[in-house]
Amino acid sequence: MTNYAVIVAGGSGTRMGSSVPKQFLKINDLPVLMHTIKTFQQFDTQMKLILVLPESQIDYWQQLCEEHQFDAKHQIAKGGSTRFESVKNGLSLITETALIGIHDGVRPFVSPNTLKRCYHHAQALGNAIPVLDAFESIRQLNDDCSKAIDRSSIKLVQTPQVFHSDQLMAAYNQDYDSLFTDDASVVEAYGKTIHLVAGNRENIKITTPFDLVLAEAFIKAGFEEMEDEDELEI
Ligand SMILES: Nc1ccn([C@@H]2O[C@H](COP(=O)(O)OP(=O)(O)OP(=O)(O)O)[C@@H](O)[C@H]2O)c(=O)n1
Numbered sequence: 492m493t494n495y496a497v498i499v500a501g502g503s504g505t506r507m508g509s510s511v512p513k514q515f516l517k518i519n520d521l522p523v524l525m526h527t528i529k530t531f532q533q534f535d536t537q538m539k540l541i542l543v544l545p546e547s548q549i550d551y552w553q554q555l556c557e558e559h560q561f562d563a564k565h566q567i568a569k570g571g572s573t574r575f576e577s578v579k580n581g582l583s584l585i586t587e588t589a590l591i592g593i594h595d596g597v598r599p600f601v602s603p604n605t606l607k608r609c610y611h612h613a614q615a616l617g618n619a620i621p622v623l624d625a626f627e628s629i630r631q632l633n634d635d636c637s638k639a640i641d642r643s644s645i646k647l648v649q650t651p652q653v654f655h656s657d658q659l660m661a662a663y664n665q666d667y668d669s670l671f672t673d674d675a676s677v678v679e680a681y682g683k684t685i686h687l688v689a690g691n692r693e694n695i696k697i698t699t700p701f702d703l704v705l706a707e708a709f710i711k712a713g714f715e716e717m718e719d720e721d722e723l724e725i
């Protein structure tokens with residue numbers, strides 16, 4: 492089966508507060524998105540890549556590709572007003588049965604082992620998403636107080652979220668719901684059980700300026716998978 496990655500970068504990055512959307516900001520002189528694409532390409536040279544971009548930034552992206560002599564083969568789809576819509580637009584370019592990973596363009600530090608676990612388990616089980624343990628104590632807010640909750644029942648969710656095309660395409664035909672914060676929530680609402688595998692702690696989503704500081708530090712430290720969790724399958 493063909494492996495696809497739909498790399499969503501159709502957002503505007505409001506929490507970053509930069510005039511250039513965060514997916515184009517540079518880490519170690521290379522735009523975030525190019526780091527992300529290179530990681531997928533190095534993992535599987537045959538993987539088909541679809542990049543979802545804000546329509547207004549497509550020319551800019553092509554300019555950046557020339558400037559950096561970036562020749563990784565990819566198709567481009569136009570972004571939508573929500574992540575859900577952007578994913579849908581990316582999926583519309585896929586017409587064959589495939590294993591499809593949806594990845595945030597702003598997660599450049601996904602490790603090869605996380606990629607391997609996600610694609611491998613999705614091939615066997617129909618889907619797989621990477622998660623981390625909650626590594627701090629957690630409290631739930633009630634009306635006027637808060638209460639400690641058992642953190643062993645909590646997982647933090649990353650991407651890529653990988654699915655067999657049959658379930659992903661059908662799930663994305665549902666109407667949008669504001670509770671759809673990721674692809675797993677869409678597929679779950681369609682009635683499928685979601686399978687969890689271990690993510691890697693460096694696989695941060697670059698969201699605020701603080702994350703850019705971390706990203707530069709990871710590169711300086713020579714990024715490698717330092718905190719791989721035990722193999723996890725639920
Ligand atoms: N309409 C949208 C919104 C988000 N995304 C992508 O989904 C990923 C995760 O979203 P997030 O980090 O929230 O990005 P933004 O929406 O750009 O950021 P913000 O919420 O701060 O505006 C990003 O790669 C983003 O570009 C997208 O493709 N289309």
Ligand SMILES: C[C@](O)(CO)[C@H](O)COP(=O)(O)O
Binds near residue numbers: 574595648650672673
């Ligand atoms: C898809 C995601 O990155 C999984 O953790 C996350 O749900 C995106 O959330 P955001 O609110 O768009 O940052």
